[in-house]
Amino acid sequence: MESTALSENEQSAKTLTTVIYALYAASFFIGITAIVAIVMNYVKKEDMAGTFLESHFRWQIRTFWFGLLWGVLGGLTMLIVVGWFVLVANGIWIVYRIVKGWLRLNDNKPMYPA
Numbered sequence: 001m002e003s004t005a006l007s008e009n010e011q012s013a014k015t016l017t018t019v020i021y022a023l024y025a026a027s028f029f030i031g032i033t034a035i036v037a038i039v040m041n042y043v044k045k046e047d048m049a050g051t052f053l054e055s056h057f058r059w060q061i062r063t064f065w066f067g068l069l070w071g072v073l074g075g076l077t078m079l080i081v082v083g084w085f086v087l088v089a090n091g092i093w094i095v096y097r098i099v100k101g102w103l104r105l106n107d108n109k110p111m112y113p114a
Contacts, residue, residue: 006108010051010053013044013047013048013051013053014053014105014108016040016044017048017053017056017057017060017105018102018105019040020037020040020041020057020060021060021098021101021102021105023036023037023040024037024060024063024064024094024098025098028091028095034064037060037064038060038061038064041057041060041061041064042061044057045057045061052108052109052110053105053110054110055110055111055112056101056104056105056110056111058111058112059097059101059111060101063094063097063098063101067090067093067094067097070086070087070089070090070093071087071090073086074086074087074090075087
């Protein structure tokens with residue numbers, strides 16, 4: 001029988017990762033929380049090295065930067081209608097990434113199977 005119990009340090013790090021997912025989710029209503037989340041990702045990134053949470057941090061960081069890229073491109077092309085589709089697709093993609101990451105975190109699984 002395999003134990004899935006986390007050590008105290010791992011549980012604390014998992015809680016931090018959960019808070020960061022929550023900040024990304026809250027950014028749909030309060031945009032500034034995504035900035036707080038990305039700063040936290042970079043500040044605590046080294047602390048997650050070698051744990052299953054490292055892949056969650058990589059997932060969160062990529063979600064932020066690619067979401068920002070597509071958000072800017074969508075915003076710039078709004079005048080030629082295609083930008084609206086880009087923004088909607090980007091929003092759906094970000095929600096998918098937050099939900100998928102949060103669910104795998106809840107199951108104590110890394111984002112990228114080893």
